[in-house]
Amino acid sequence: MPTLGSLSTDKPELELTFAASGSRRAQAREINGVVTVTPEQLLEGGVPSVLPDGSLVLITGTSPFRLRGRITPVIELLLQRMSREGGAGLAVRVAPGARHPFPPDIVDRAARLGIALLTTAAPAEFWESMHEEIQQSRLMFAERRAAQLSSLVQELPAQLADARAMQRIADWLAPALDCQVLVSEPERVLAASPATAAEQLAQAIIRQSVDGILPETLSGPHTQLISLAPTSAADTVLAVARRTPFDEADLRLLRHAAKLLGLVDQAHREYRAASDASHAARSAAFELLLDGEVEKARRVMANLAPGLLETETARVFVVETQQARRDLAARRCSAAVGQQVLVVPDPRNNRRILIVHPIRSDEDTGAEVSVELTRLVAALGPPSLLGGSGVYSMTLLADALHEAITAQKFAAFQPDSVVLSVHGSDLVSLLSQAEAQNWARCLLHPLMRDETQWESMRETLPAALAYPYTVAARRLRLHRNTVMRRASRAAEVLRMDFGSISDRIAVALAMELVTQREISASPRLTGSEPPSLARLLDTPQVHAWAQAMVRPVQADRRDLQSTALAWLTFDTHVVPAARALGLSEVTVRSHLRAVEDHMQRDLATLAGVRDLQFSLHVVTGQPDLRSDQQGLSVVAS
Known part of the structure; x- marks a missing residue:
């Protein structure tokens, strides 16, 4: 909008001058329109009933002060009305070069009321066109300001707790006012546009901090500091700066932006407070679950997530990622499955997220949650890992957590970085692949020397070892005789006894490694001693796997471990095992079924028996892996 000062400069054809030296305040008064009256209209009709805010009143025609005695009271009333209604100034049309006609008493009255007095030599029609121009300019300004405010409101997020909301508003405000924008607290920057704004506005922020005041007026050349929540004593500040001064319209827009930023800041504070309280409650509930205090955990979660923990069983998952990305991963996890699970950042490990998924029925395996968590880990990318447990009683979630952490460690050996259960993990993938290949090739070397013999054995031996x-x-x-003949030949060449379960397991593992797990650079046989099977199993990850497999067997009140060891010692024959244990065959079979349930392995398969034998050997040292000595003697020969 034009001002009294700018109009006299920008429109010289109006020949508008101040009757007395115009003060800075008077020159800054905005003109919102021109009201034209004649002396005769003032005498006959009195002061106009409507004088819009910011009006410049122009008296045209004969100089009113020629009618000194009659016009002076009316002019005084006009000045009073203009003062009340925010008039910009009073102008009188004079002849070119004439001195101002205002008598001293009118000049004094105008000065006391704060109304500027001006003269103009321009024709009345110039001022009529000026009035139209001002109105058109006001319309354009109003439309632009409406568009700006609408655009500003659009920057409000769908959720006020959106962490990016402040930055988006700052990014909008910077070009809108052609300024630098900084939103900050005493100890951190919340938003800056451009990114260098913090450096440019540092002095203003420092001055405010040192002086202990937060002015809402100019605190420096073309700089504005506005508290976002002065009534609540919040210390968040909006600071803006630019090369040119801010006019009143700019300040109004700035105050609107500050209000929206204040709402966002308040929402962030309330969200953080609620989030902290929720986080504390969830962490407390998780610790209670680990201590077996299920009822207390349910009471803690009753208001936050009614019914969430009202199940008898649950699974535990562990997500591990980079420390800097843990909070993001936790938020994504909550967004994906938060209604179905309890998500807690691990207080003991700043890279880990702990998840309890209550299982609501025997048919519920937690597949939906595990699928979403697998997608999350894939989206996070390396080095993120996901481990899971089996289904545990709510009172045994400490054991479930231990299994999930173990599975998460195994996940590092898997292509997709996911192991959803220790019992579902693949033992072979946990072995050192280079050493495993060396061991397997050393063991199978007598079979592999003859290429024709090896092709037939490669086809036949895995099935012959695994099935009748x-x-x-x-x-x-x-033909059955063909299979039997080839198996007998392999046993003879390898100096193995395929009636021994240990020998069958060892050769089957070697065949799997060589035929299905070949690595791109398979080791060549050298004269050095090959690794033994016992040494191959002597690694931290295999020990963790074995302990997780055997722990529920050892925890059973029945002596399942002794039964399993005797059964393996007698090459998986129930009758001699029962005789040696002094138990009935029915009891031995019942114990073996319980072992299957605990380890989630099918002991009717060679792979299931292999995992039982290896896990027991790693944990207890029994049964012996007799193929170690036999394999070494074969290579030595």
């Missing part, structure tokens, strides 16, 4: 010969022959579509 009749079943293997049917699977391979060979």
Whole structure:
């Protein structure tokens, strides 16, 4: 909008001058329109009833002060009305070069009321067109300001706790006012646009901090500091600066932006307070669950998530990621499955997130949650890992957590960085692949020397070791005698006894490694001693796997471990094992079924028996892995 000072400069054809030296305040008064009257209209009709705020009143025609005695009271009333209604100034049309006609008493009255007195030599029609121009300018300004305010409101986030909301408003405000914008607290920057604004506005912030005041007026050349919440004593400040002064319209827009930023700041504070309280409650509930205090944990979560922990069983998942990304991962996890699970950042490990998923029925395996968590880990990318437990009683969640942490460690060996249960983890993937290949090739070297013999053994031996010969022959579509002959030849060449479960397991593992797990650079045999199977299993990850497998077997009130060891010692024959233990065959079979349930392995398969044998050997040292000595003697020969 034009001002009294700018109009006299920008429109010289109006020949507008101040009757007395115009003060800075008078020159800064905005003109919102021109009201034209004649002396005769003032005498006959009195002061106009409507004088819009910011009006410049222009008296045209004969100089009113020629009618000194009659016009002076009316002019005084006009000045009083203009003072009350925010008039910009009073102008009188005079002849070019004439001195101002205002008598001293009118000049004094105007000065006391704060009304500027001016003269103009321009024709009345110039002022009529000026009035139209001002109105058109006001309309354009109003439309632009409406568009700005609408755009500003659009920057409000769908959720006021949106962490990026302040930055988006700052990014909008900077070009809107052609300024630098900084939103800060005493100890941190909340938003800056451009990124260098913090450096540019540092002096203003420092001055405010040192002086202990927070002015809402100019605190420096073309700088504004506005508290976002002065009534609540919040210390968040909006600071802006630019090369040119801020006019009243700019300040109004700035105050609107500050109000929105204040709402966002308040929402952030309230969200943080609620989030901290929620986090504390969830952490407390999780600790109570680990201590077996299920009822107390349910009471803690009753208001936050009614019914969430009202189940008898649950699974535990562990997500590990970079420390800097843990909070983001926790938020994503809560957004994806937060209604179904309890999510807690691990207070003991700043890279880990702990998740309890209550299982609501026997059919509920937690598949939906595990799928979402797998997607989350894939989206986070390396080195993020996901481990899970089996289904545990709510009172045994400490054991479930231990299994999930173990599974998460195994996940580092998996292509997708995910192991959803220790019991579902693949032992072979936990072995040192280079050493495992060396061991397997050393063991199978006598079979692999003859290429024709190796091709037939490669096809037949895995099935012949895993199934009875009749079943293997049917699977391979060979005659039973062919399968039996090849198996006998392999046992003879390897100096193995395939009636021994230990020998069958060792050769089957070697065949799997060589035929299915070949690595791009397989080790060549050298004269050095190959690793033993016991040494191959002697690694931290295999020890953790074995302990997780055997722990529920050892925790059973029945002596399942002794039964399993005896069964393996007698090459998986129930009758001699029962006789040695002094138990009935029914009891031995019942114990073996319990072992299957605890370890989630099928002991009717060679792979299931292998995991039982290896896990027991790693944890207890029994049974012996007799193939170690046999394999070494084969290589030595």
